[in-house]
Amino acid sequence: RGEEKWPRGDQKTWTSSMRNVFTETSDVTKSIVNHVQTSLARAPYNLDDFGAYQAAALATRDNLIVNWNETQIHFTRKQPKRAYYLSLEFLMGRTLSNALLNLGIQPQTEQSLSSLGFSIEDVLVQERDAALGNGGLGRLAACYLDSSATQELPVWGYGLRYKYGIFMQLIKEEDGSQLEAPDPWLEHQNPWELPRLDVVYEVRFYGSSERLNDGSGRAVWSGGQEVLAVAYDVMIPGYGTRNTNNLRLWESKPKRGFDLQSFNAGDYEHAVEASNSAAAITSVLYPNDHTTFGKELRLKQQYFWTAASLADMMRRFKNMDKPINEFAEYNAIQLNDTHPTLAIVELMRMLVDEEDVPWSQAWTIVTNTFFFTNHTVLPEALEKWPVPLMQHLLPRHLQIIFDIVRRFFLSVEKKFPGDVARLARMSLIEEGFPQQIRMANLAVVASRKVNGVAELHSELVRKNLFPDFVEFFGKSKFSNVTNGVTPRRWLDQCNPALSQLITDTLKLPRDVWLKDLYKLEGLLQHVDDPKLQKSWAAVKRQNKERLAHFVEQMFGLKVDASAMFDVQIKRLHEYKRQTLNILGVIYRYLLLKNMTPEERKKVNKKVVFFAGKAAPGYYVAKLTIRLIVNVSRVINADPDTNQYLSLFFLPDYSVSLAEVLIPAADISQQISTAGTEASGTSNMKFCLSGGLLLGTVDGANIEIAEEVGEDNVFFFGHLTPDVDKLRYEHTYHPVPVEQKCPELAKVLDAVSSNIFGGNGVYEPLLNTVRQGDYYILTDDFDSYIRAVEMVDEAYQDQTEWIKKSIRTTAKMGKFSSDRAIQDYAQEYWNIESSRVSE
């Protein structure tokens, strides 16, 4: 703060009273007790674990705020180029343990809590997950924030502060089906956010737009509904640095509490209507992962969020007093899928209508600012918005979209004269009743770079999704950034015993290899060391016992931690093929049933775990859950076989549940139909914890195999180029399952015969396999069963297995989100690290 004149009071008095992060245990204790007394207003003698959590969280938050504030001041002065990550989902999970790790005060806090009579494990689990996301896409955003802060990069996240996150999943006792309940995560005050009631923007909807027709291309948009966006800032600490970045989440609020005129006239309902509709915008996260829903409220969310975020960026930019033409030199915006594509149109609107920038200059700014990540090739996930809906909700934006379309058409026509079919394929507008706006095409046209999230996926993006655009813009606009995960949460925090063993083995301080994950390769030179092998196995066993204990508490059933733990945890979706897994489990069960007791003794003991939510309207996915649950009830109760095979569906999958499951897995199943899973990120997390991979040649599985070597993974199934041909065969030359795959047919018939109950309810699910079989289970089943046998065989040789496990962890360097964020920072955003002084 040096040279500047101190505006008020005596500088020394100010600065001598300012504090740094508390690192002494005694200071931590004082701070916790202080919060119990004042913030919580609770009596210390009857404080429960939840109260202790709240006080510890508030004490930790004070430290975060100090660093966060310093970081914001630092970057405001420094004026570097900044990057913004726009994501409708941030699946953060719990914060306290991560904040303690990153601040470097975990041991002190543990000690302090212990002296106050609390165990840190019991305190940490009091925290509710912040579950503002569906799955991989949202968790990726959270990992990227962690890595950006850790690498001291000026990156902010922008999202929505949903009142309700992803729904809570219950399993009905009567029939094993999924029930949804709300997730009121803000019920207790949330210590991890700072309400910025002073950071507010007005966002308009509906109304009308009049073009000025003065040759400038400008228009005036007026009338309609105005809603306020209020900022809530979530502090994102870096690991081993003071740098603490910001995630800004917007909450919607009515501009006026209620309509006074109606209120005075006694029409109270009408008086609060507008206020209810404003508050509704950020009330709930849409839970339909991978499918567009076409609902007005969702489009309202998207515009509300992008408009507030851009207004905020523009204000920050203007405070720097740079010419508007330099906007793209100071701002990079990453679009996390097409959900924030309206930001492109909104920036055009701001530049043209409000900043008086000529269209072509505005377009140059826009096309230098945006970057677009595609996360899926599934057609049902590609967003399209009906033109009439856009016209109604955002009339000015529709004009701008049509202006973009017109100019783009001219440039395509110039390069490929008369190629009408090409124009139709590339158009941002899909013809039909109604016409629809193709958001992905708009995002591609307006972005500087477009990327997929793993090598194979990026290739499919180029070859299948946007081939015409590759031809038009050139190859260099399309590239790949393979996903990554943060090793802080996904190794050190969730698997502390393994982290310690790695530190001891590498003889490197933990903070060195946790920031440079390629250092894990150093494990390779110790693979043959029997001592390491033994400790490695012991850590896995310990994690399995932790999970076994957890499941025993939940189900009241004994879980054998000496059995192989086989895990598939992810959203329920046909393309992810949980159905293949459960049919494989049934196949194994039927085999066991037919064995003599003597034969059974030779079988590899196995416990299978599933977890995951199904979108509330996704009938087949919900049936799959119901089948898994009911199969588990039968199998676990069968005294002939239950020592050898048991099965659990763990309800309400979450980040926190993943943190218990992943370290305990011997093997994970990553078995999507080839060419459908863009990347997958849990595959990386399992491998990081030494869980081997049973999977298809898909997404990031391929790159994992490249790193660890094919003999350390279990691959099966048809390859991507075969899939279309197989689907064609299914449609035009169908062969009955009985003929094509008799083993599978027997399994399907067993389910049909109601040995798992259901009275025929599973037929629609079974028929997805018997007829059409879009996800090619009938083609992959035999190869899947053989791969599972290979896994069983490999597990018999424990020493070899442990070596595979060590080799797998050792080669995970590439899959750190630090590497991924470096790729984005260098190849895309062109931003630089800058450290906040100590």
Ligand code: B1H
């Ligand atoms: C992924 C989504 C997704 N891809 C639409 N696409 C959504 C699409 O609510 N929606 O409308 C929500 C989510 N999510 C996942 O992204 C991929 O399936 C994974 O393979 C990938 O690892 C992950 C992160 O890139």
